Amino acid sequence: MDRNLKKGLILMASLGAGLVCSLALKKDEERLAPTRRQIDVNGQEDAYNLTCTPDQRNDQLVSDLKRYGTKQGVIDVADCQPPKKLSHIEQAGANMLSAFQERRALKKNAFNLGDDIRTTQLTLTNVTDQPEEVTLWGQGDNPVLERIPIQATIITGVHPQDVAFNPVNGLAYVANQLSDSVSILSDIGKLVATITLEDTYPGVVSPVALAIHDNPASPDFGKVYVAGSVSDTVSVINANNVQTATIPLDAQRPVALAFNRVNNKLYVACLVSRKVLVMDGHTHQVVESLESPEPPIGLAVSPDNGDVFVTYSGSTSLGIYNKSHSRIATTEGLPDSASHLVFDANAGCLWVASSSSATLVSIDVTTYQIRSETEAGNNILAMAFNPENEKLSLTDGASLKTLQADGSFSEDLALEAVNALAFDSSGAVLTTSQELGSATVSSGKPPVVIDADYAEKNRHFRHAPAVIEQVRFIMDMHQRVPTLTATEKTISGKEKAFTFSLEKYRSTRHFQNIITVPMKGFKLDGHSFWQFHLQPGQTATILVSYRQLDSYALIPKETG
Numbered sequence: 001m002d003r004n005l006k007k008g009l010i011l012m013a014s015l016g017a018g019l020v021c022s023l024a025l026k027k028d029e030e031r032l033a034p035t036r037r038q039i040d041v042n043g044q045e046d047a048y049n050l051t052c053t054p055d056q057r058n059d060q061l062v063s064d065l066k067r068y069g070t071k072q073g074v075i076d077v078a079d080c081q082p083p084k085k086l087s088h089i090e091q092a093g094a095n096m097l098s099a100f101q102e103r104r105a106l107k108k109n110a111f112n113l114g115d116d117i118r119t120t121q122l123t124l125t126n127v128t129d130q131p132e133e134v135t136l137w138g139q140g141d142n143p144v145l146e147r148i149p150i151q152a153t154i155i156t157g158v159h160p161q162d163v164a165f166n167p168v169n170g171l172a173y174v175a176n177q178l179s180d181s182v183s184i185l186s187d188i189g190k191l192v193a194t195i196t197l198e199d200t201y202p203g204v205v206s207p208v209a210l211a212i213h214d215n216p217a218s219p220d221f222g223k224v225y226v227a228g229s230v231s232d233t234v235s236v237i238n239a240n241n242v243q244t245a246t247i248p249l250d251a252q253r254p255v256a257l258a259f260n261r262v263n264n265k266l267y268v269a270c271l272v273s274r275k276v277l278v279m280d281g282h283t284h285q286v287v288e289s290l291e292s293p294e295p296p297i298g299l300a301v302s303p304d305n306g307d308v309f310v311t312y313s314g315s316t317s318l319g320i321y322n323k324s325h326s327r328i329a330t331t332e333g334l335p336d337s338a339s340h341l342v343f344d345a346n347a348g349c350l351w352v353a354s355s356s357s358a359t360l361v362s363i364d365v366t367t368y369q370i371r372s373e374t375e376a377g378n379n380i381l382a383m384a385f386n387p388e389n390e391k392l393s394l395t396d397g398a399s400l401k402t403l404q405a406d407g408s409f410s411e412d413l414a415l416e417a418v419n420a421l422a423f424d425s426s427g428a429v430l431t432t433s434q435e436l437g438s439a440t441v442s443s444g445k446p447p448v449v450i451d452a453d454y455a456e457k458n459r460h461f462r463h464a465p466a467v468i469e470q471v472r473f474i475m476d477m478h479q480r481v482p483t484l485t486a487t488e489k490t491i492s493g494k495e496k497a498f499t500f501s502l503e504k505y506r507s508t509r510h511f512q513n514i515i516t517v518p519m520k521g522f523k524l525d526g527h528s529f530w531q532f533h534l535q536p537g538q539t540a541t542i543l544v545s546y547r548q549l550d551s552y553a554l555i556p557k558e559t560g
Helices: 003-031 054-068 086-108 454-463
Strands: 036-039 045-051 118-126 132-137 150-155 160-166 171-176 181-185 191-196 207-212 224-228 233-237 243-248 254-260 265-270 275-280 286-291 296-301 308-312 317-321 327-332 340-344 349-353 359-364 370-375 382-386 391-395 399-403 409-414 420-423 429-433 438-443 448-450 466-475 483-489 495-501 514-517 529-534 539-548
Touching: 118 132, 118 454, 118 529, 160 420, 160 429, 160 438, 171 207, 171 224, 171 438, 181 207, 181 438, 224 254, 233 254, 254 296, 265 296, 275 296, 296 340, 308 340, 340 382, 340 391, 391 420
Parallel strands: 160 207, 207 254, 382 420
Antiparallel strands: 036 045, 118 448, 118 539, 132 529, 150 438, 160 171, 171 181, 181 191, 207 224, 224 233, 233 243, 254 265, 265 275, 275 286, 296 308, 308 317, 317 327, 340 349, 349 359, 359 370, 382 391, 391 399, 399 409, 420 429, 429 438, 466 514, 466 539, 483 495, 483 529
């Protein structure tokens, strides 16, 4: 064959083969053409992350698994592209790692209230002398936790004449004239003790007046002084309710006492001897005598400067002495034989009244002049200053009245044959009735006292429900809380109750006064509630550990 013809045939065959291959490649490229291309963050086409139809992807995946041995989701190489370069696979791995780190950072920055176990504490005390049922949480009313007044009447001695509150031990003292004794009462109206001043025959001492050593800076703080109007003595009882001394007086018929915290002196008004004795509050020695032409019947002392105010039987005058016992003023125009004197530091006045008059008089403690006169309606048998509302209260024997700022009186409490009146530091009313031989404690405290922030905590759980991890009761005495009933209530109103016998869960390692209740998983949501009983005078501390329901932030925090 001609050499040139041979070259021509080879060339034509090569061109034909090239044309066939070119057409085949073009056809295959059209078959595998991507349906969508992705653009990276820089606006450039991503040569690796190309998508294709499901059928194309499955075909390519089979091929890629044979070539690379990879699994879908680890490095997804089935993107309908020509054989991958190593750099493409590395880029795909980097993209996956970046997405994972971004998701982890978002979760880390999420606001999750359920991460930590929180604890809240409640302390409850039954201040009555009977068991009380307590309802905690929930939305229903709970009378024992609300301010429903309680009233307790105690039989004391015969013919009680005076009552006083001791801030040191929180007890009330009642002087029983014809029993020669002092009854000591708790703030829940329970008789704590009775101290007999003389056991020969009734009336030989005849205690009629009380005074409390109320100087906190003195080691004698809390001493109780009792005036014996027949024995002409002053008896001393310490804060532990032990009679420590009986001091004979060189004067007759002591009828009123007042303690001066400014100079630590006790003043004793002796009616028949017409003098006011001044006694050292610590040594109990009489150090001075304030002579008077008239028989003293009423006493009061200013806690601010130590001025001493004295009223007299059968007189309308008021004598004023300074703390050094010099007479500095005399005021006229009081009700006859005024025996009720109450100092009011807030108003800067001394209130004066007589049991035979309905007129209440205020004396300015700076000018010693009469500031006002107010008619109380009936004769004023007793009066006292209430530290809780910082107002003057008085009684006509049948009701308790409180003096308002406009000069009117509000009737707050019905009483029976009351002849003496006092208040404790919480505002509880302490009264005696000489006709009935009894004393009454009327308190504005609820039967069960609970932490002041309990209502706020309950509202919190209503708006931010929680799930209990642990509940622990810590008791202060051997009486137990026998059972606890936990009631879970759904939004539809359906209730499901669970009763726990708490005796079963006492801890022997803690002297059996700590009870751990298995309430894990119960809800605090404003619908569920607990019920149990507290014994008289019992205190229970409840520790509740809980997890707040989870709440995640849907919007990530701003950066930069």
